[in-house]
Amino acid sequence: MTQESSPNHGQRDKYPAPSGRRRFVKGLVGASALSGVTTVGGLAVDATTDQGGIGGGTVSYVGIRNIAGPANRPMPIVPLEISDGALRGMWPSVSEVTAGGDTFRLARGELGGVTYSQQWFQYCGLEVAPGLEPDPERDGFLRSKTTYDWQSELPDGEKLRVEHFENYESWGNNIGSDGLGKPAVATWRSQGEDVKEIQVQVLRTPAVSKMVAGEDEYADLAGEIRDFLDAATAEDFIAWVNRCTHLCCNPGYKKTPGSAKFEAADKVYCNCHQSVYDPFSPAMATFASRPRPQE
Numbered sequence: 009m010t011q012e013s014s015p016n017h018g019q020r021d022k023y024p025a026p027s028g029r030r031r032f033v034k035g036l037v038g039a040s041a042l043s044g045v046t047t048v049g050g051l052a053v054d055a056t057t058d059q060g061g062i063g064g065g066t067v068s069y070v071g072i073r074n075i076a077g078p079a080n081r082p083m084p085i086v087p088l089e090i091s092d093g094a095l096r097g098m099w100p101s102v103s104e105v106t107a108g109g110d111t112f113r114l115a116r117g118e119l120g121g122v123t124y125s126q127q128w129f130q131y132c133g134l135e136v137a138p139g140l141e142p143d144p145e146r147d148g149f150l151r152s153k154t155t156y157d158w159q160s161e162l163p164d165g166e167k168l169r170v171e172h173f174e175n176y177e178s179w180g181n182n183i184g185s186d187g188l189g190k191p192a193v194a195t196w197r198s199q200g201e202d203v204k205e206i207q208v209q210v211l212r213t214p215a216v217s218k219m220v221a222g223e224d225e226y227a228d229l230a231g232e233i234r235d236f237l238d239a240a241t242a243e244d245f246i247a248w249v250n251r252c253t254h255l256c257c258n259p260g261y262k263k264t265p266g267s268a269k270f271e272a273a274d275k276v277y278c279n280c281h282q283s284v285y286d287p288f289s290p291a292m293a294t295f296a297s298r299p300r301p302q303e
């Protein structure tokens with residue numbers, strides 16, 4: 009897979025992998041397709057284990073680009089699909105990998121020409137989240153977590169549905185410009201869990217269709233990004249893990265009125281240390297995903 013450069017391409021994650029003897033492993037993923045993810049059997053896998061855990065290592069991914077502040081890499085996109093009108097995050101197929109005497113499961117497959125794996129989300133402590141165990145049976149629906157005023161109409165835990173976003177082409181909340189898209193915050197693969205909830209930001213925006221088609225201001229968007237978005241978005245919805253890559257706060261799109269001072273009223277703004285991400289500028293990047301605890 010080609011790695012398109014982002015401003016931080018090649019930078020290591022600010023949380024380095026634990027020290028200790030590392031073992032390089034090649035395995036095979038060829039398990040049955042699960043959860044609606046496009047997969048290719050027999051995909052070669054490079055994975056590492058060390059004394060502190062398993063399944064970490066350098067990984068390429070697609071995220072929403074960091075454009076200002078101390079965050080040093082994009083926030084990873086969560087591929088999604090629509091199932092009976094509800095939004096569901098995709099999860100790769102799972103198979104067993106043997107690594108230097110350890111056998112563990114790994115969720116990893118091809119999606120839109122990109123290798124998509126659970127490793128995309130193994131940072132900021134999420135590597136120990138039960139929701140990132142490769143178990144494909146987990147509930148993958150994006151369930152509302154009240155953050156925006158409009159979400160108070162929904163009970164927490166309710167599935168986010170297409171019909172909740174019907175006014176997305178005109179929606180606004182007096183932060184920045186109206187009509188750019190309607191956001192929500194959701195939990196994913198972690199409903200009802202007190203610890204290590206996986207929080208996801210959802211945005212339905214007309215920009216998604218334009219990005220996929222390479223129209224207007226997206227004419228220069230790389231073909232591999234467009235191909236990935238075509239597979240990882242649906243009906244103008246895009247989603248990403250809502251964990252700042254700086255120090256792990258939860259940023260937000262049009263969530264903080266003061267974001268205008270940082271030219272971020274129409275961006276994703278993290279009010280911990282003023283990092284800004286552009287949800288309309290997806291990019292490929294590389295980081296060192298943290299290993300998960302030994303099973």
Ligand code: FES
Binds near residue numbers: 077079
């Ligand atoms: S800018 Fe520091 S945690 Fe987001």
